[in-house]
Amino acid sequence: MSFAARRLLKQFRREDYRKSVNHSFLHPNQKVNIFKDTDQYNQIYRTNSGQVVTIDPVKSPTSQILYFHGGAFTVPMNQDQLTMITTIATAANSRIQVADFPLLPNHRGAELLEFAKQALTYTVKQPLPTFVVADSAGAALGLQAVIQEPAEVVGTVLVSPWLDMQLTDPSLTALESADVMLDLNVLKQIGGQFAAGLKPGDWVDVFDPVHLNVGPLKIFYGENELLTPINEQFITAAKKAANATVEVTRFKDGFHDYPLWTKLPETKKTVSQIAEFITSQRDA
Structure with missing residues (x-):
């Protein structure tokens, strides 16, 4: 881990950054809309509950x-x-x-999942x-959207993924103190809201290799993240899938x-x- 990252971790702990994150998760300001400038963001595909916003950071894109x-x-x-994904897109x-999806608690988890599929179908x-x-x-x-249409996606990148809504793995409790951002009880509460009312078929088990024929997959996370055991379970399952190639980058002491x-x-x-x-998957 770099000196800059270690210094940032110390700052997070000193300022109790997790408390701020918890507050933002539980009491979000959902009036925020960074895409309200229609002169700048003028290509928008709207659905009943969300929107896909098209942004071109380069003049002649060769992928999306x-x-x-x-x-x-x-x-x-x-x-x-937005800065992060723009930096990535420019480099690539x-x-x-942008899948600007509807949000809990005003929308149900099933609506978020349906929007994700619609966003991929449109894209x-x-x-x-x-x-x-x-x-x-x-x-x-x-990931749920890609599982539905794997042949349409050239490659998938997951960064610090949260893939398990139940979070019942007993090893999570021991890791919570090392995570400067995520609170296990808060995630369980929100995960429960997300899962409430989901019907069979709304959610695919991402820890079953049968469902993970998603092609090239790249995963990044920090080893000190609360969700590390979940990431490891998912990676193990994905490596057993018949049609998936998995590359993993773990940063020692990295944070969520x-x-x-x-x-x-x-x-x-x-980003690199x-x-x-x-680039490599696009040109393969």
Whole structure:
């Protein structure tokens, strides 16, 4: 882990950053809309409950990235997330399709999942190779969509994914103190809200290799994340899938969703690896 990341971790602990994150998850300001400037964001595909926002950070994109943002399904997309995905897309010479999905608790988990499928269906109709990039809670939505249409997606990137809504693994409790952002009880509460009312077929078991024939898959996370055991279970399952190739980058002592801090050396390495992944799969 870099000196800059270690210094940031100390700052998070000193300021009790987890408390701020918990508050934002449980009491989000859902009036925030970073895409309200229609002059700047003028290509928007709207559904009943969400929208796909098209952004072109490069002049002649050779691929497109469908992006699902983090925020525990409750927090609107923010500027840091937009900066992160724009940096990735620029490095990968890609168009961005932002999946600006509906949010809990005003919408049910089933609505979020349905929107994710609609967003992917819309995106793959565009004449560019499609990649899915998703972080934290957004990874759950993105992966579920890819599982439904794996042949339409050239590659998938998951950053600090949250893929298990139940979080009953007993090893999670011991890791909670090391995570400077995530609170296990808060995630369980929100995960329960997300899962409430889901019907068979709404949610596919992502820990069953039978469902993970998703093609090329790249995963990034920090080893000190609360969700590390869940990530490891998913990686084990994905490696057993008949049609999936899995590449994993773990950063020692890394924290949840670290690429949002764009100046970190770890972030720069991650952006470079994602761009290389997209370029290599696009040209394969």
